[in-house]
Amino acid sequence: MSCSASPAWAALAAHYQDDMAQFNLAQAFASNPQRLAQHSQQAPHVYADLSKNFCTTQTESLLQALAHDCGWQARRDAMLAGEPINTTEGRAAMHWLLRMPRDGGQLRQHPVVQAWPQAQWDTLAAAHDTLNAMLALAEQVRADRQITDIVNIGIGGSHLGPEVVVQGLEDWVDAGKRVHFVSNVDGHELGHVLRQVRPESTLFLIASKSFTTAETMLNAHSAREWFLRQGGCVQPSAAVSIAQHFVALTTNVAAAQAFGITRCLEFSDWVGGRFSLWSAIGLPIAIAIGQEQFRDLLAGAHAMDAHFFNAPIGHNLPLRLALLDIWYRNFCHLGSRCIAPYSHGLRRLAAYLQQLEMESNGKRVTHAGQCLTTPTAPIVWGEPGTNGQHAFFQLLHQGQDVVPVEFIVARGGGKYLGAHQHSLVINAIAQAQALMLGRHGVSAHQDCPGNRPSSFLLLQQFNPASVGALIALYEHRVFSAGAIWGINSFDQWGVELGKQLAQQLRQREEQGDWQGVDASTRDLMAQLGPAVA
Numbered sequence: 001m002s003c004s005a006s007p008a009w010a011a012l013a014a015h016y017q018d019d020m021a022q023f024n025l026a027q028a029f030a031s032n033p034q035r036l037a038q039h040s041q042q043a044p045h046v047y048a049d050l051s052k053n054f055c056t057t058q059t060e061s062l063l064q065a066l067a068h069d070c071g072w073q074a075r076r077d078a079m080l081a082g083e084p085i086n087t088t089e090g091r092a093a094m095h096w097l098l099r100m101p102r103d104g105g106q107l108r109q110h111p112v113v114q115a116w117p118q119a120q121w122d123t124l125a126a127a128h129d130t131l132n133a134m135l136a137l138a139e140q141v142r143a144d145r146q147i148t149d150i151v152n153i154g155i156g157g158s159h160l161g162p163e164v165v166v167q168g169l170e171d172w173v174d175a176g177k178r179v180h181f182v183s184n185v186d187g188h189e190l191g192h193v194l195r196q197v198r199p200e201s202t203l204f205l206i207a208s209k210s211f212t213t214a215e216t217m218l219n220a221h222s223a224r225e226w227f228l229r230q231g232g233c234v235q236p237s238a239a240v241s242i243a244q245h246f247v248a249l250t251t252n253v254a255a256a257q258a259f260g261i262t263r264c265l266e267f268s269d270w271v272g273g274r275f276s277l278w279s280a281i282g283l284p285i286a287i288a289i290g291q292e293q294f295r296d297l298l299a300g301a302h303a304m305d306a307h308f309f310n311a312p313i314g315h316n317l318p319l320r321l322a323l324l325d326i327w328y329r330n331f332c333h334l335g336s337r338c339i340a341p342y343s344h345g346l347r348r349l350a351a352y353l354q355q356l357e358m359e360s361n362g363k364r365v366t367h368a369g370q371c372l373t374t375p376t377a378p379i380v381w382g383e384p385g386t387n388g389q390h391a392f393f394q395l396l397h398q399g400q401d402v403v404p405v406e407f408i409v410a411r412g413g414g415k416y417l418g419a420h421q422h423s424l425v426i427n428a429i430a431q432a433q434a435l436m437l438g439r440h441g442v443s444a445h446q447d448c449p450g451n452r453p454s455s456f457l458l459l460q461q462f463n464p465a466s467v468g469a470l471i472a473l474y475e476h477r478v479f480s481a482g483a484i485w486g487i488n489s490f491d492q493w494g495v496e497l498g499k500q501l502a503q504q505l506r507q508r509e510e511q512g513d514w515q516g517v518d519a520s521t522r523d524l525m526a527q528l529g530p531a532v533a
């Protein structure tokens with residue numbers, strides 16, 4: 001049964017029409033002194049104030065009934081059991097295992113974990129062996145005074161997670177290494193980094209789950225060529241050799257070795273690319289902040305995992321957020337969500353979430369291959385505050401579209417506190433208030449309609465553990481929404497088509513065969529093809 005055929009779906013549609021279409025946030029606060037308590041929740045490291053959303057306790061109850069009707073709990077347990085819930089690729093999705101202590105940690109009493117076969121415990125032990133090897137390498141690199149620059153070459157999941165965490169935890173970066181990220185196939189990005197580094201003091205990390213991604217392979221080959229042109233050697237015995245200065249982070253060790261890399265950190269195919277920052281893909285993070293802090297990052301994420309796998313439907317924060325996402329998308333017909341981290345460190349959070357949410361849940365068929373008749377992932381977008389206020393917040397306040405805004409704010413931490421931190425958080429609070437209250441009776445141009453929804457995610461403190469918990473919260477939220485929609489959040493077949501067509505265009509170009517190709521594509525190839533490059 002698809003989610004929209006469930007009785008709860010019909011009840012939610014009726015609830016929207018009958019009770020919520022004219023809902024007013026300010027009035028809801030005025031008439032219900034319990035509103036904040038009813039729609040807020042403390043989870044590990046993260047407090048969520050959801051009270052400025054278009055919902056009542058009845059909305060939340062009906063949404064919880066939807067989760068129940070759609071088998072959310074069984075899907076959550078299947079993930080924890082290590083079942084192949086990524087059905088189109090026949091794989092489990094076990095990123096959470098990478099942050100679980102060897103003895104199961106806070107989940108060891110969970111009935112599903114108690115029922116694990118020995119093989120699952122062996123998988124956990126193997127994940128710890130890999131983690132220890134990764135952290136040992138990170139410490140070795142941190143202690144190596146000759147290495148001043150780390151260049152991570154990878155794209156998508158092999159880039160965005162590590163980048164958001166390294167930037168976010170800038171105040172914990174203590175080994176004096178500069179960490180650069182190169183993702184785009186546009187040579188300007190690689191060129192810009194290579195102009196700043198020297199081969200003898202640079203460690204290249206070639207991060208690719210598949211070790212076949214075209215952009216990463218081209219960037220890796222160009223980096224290798226540059227390295228050799230600058231006097232680097234292929235002989236492993238030489239000090240400035242590829243063996244010493246290139247490390248691969250991948251599931252495809254054979255391909256990395258064929259490329260000429262001998263130092264490989266491997267991870268398993270049950271780690272989805274966009275869920276992989278906890279695996280070997282996290283090496284740039286571990287080099288930047290050190291093993292102790294990396295373990296804190298994992299511990300924060302594990303605390304959120306324990307909350308997610310243990311908490312019941314009504315008190316499960318990742319699920320509550322997922323249900324609000326479904327409510328807005330499917331019943332209130334709001335197509336996007338704005339991500340507003342009031343944190344310079346989290347300036348790339350929206351980019352990270354764009355992959356996490358839109359690549360996971362931007363889907364239109366169920367596990368069984370049935371076409372869904374309802375929209376799925378919202379479009380997520382955003383910029384850090386306060387910058388966004390001076391750009392697109394105008395539309396949020398006075399535009400014709402209602403966009404739920406998600407404020408992410410930390411309760412201190414970091415080096416530069418005082419007046420700056422205070423101003424940052426006051427701005428976030430004031431924006432949420434302005435969105436809700438609006439301004440009335442001044443003039444047509446100055447009035448703001450108000451009644452615009454927002455959520456507040458508040459980190460107890462800004463540190464590795466809370467960043468880990470925040471990211472795990474988002475991961476489980478995305479999984480929960482996908483589980484209710486009945487889609488596979490762990491594949492990404494839509495991405496393949498463009499890759500295939502790029503390959504076909506290359507072949508056509510070589511063969512000079514443009515038969516059957518549309519006039520626009522042909523003309524663009526003529527204008528931008530190799531003659532121009």
Ligand SMILES: O=P(O)(O)OC[C@H]1O[C@H](O)[C@H](O)[C@@H](O)[C@@H]1O
Binds near residue numbers: 208212274495
């Ligand atoms: O890590 P890689 O195998 O190089 O993949 C990098 C990225 O490229 C792909 O096209 C996928 O859409 C992403 O999910 C993935 O994270």
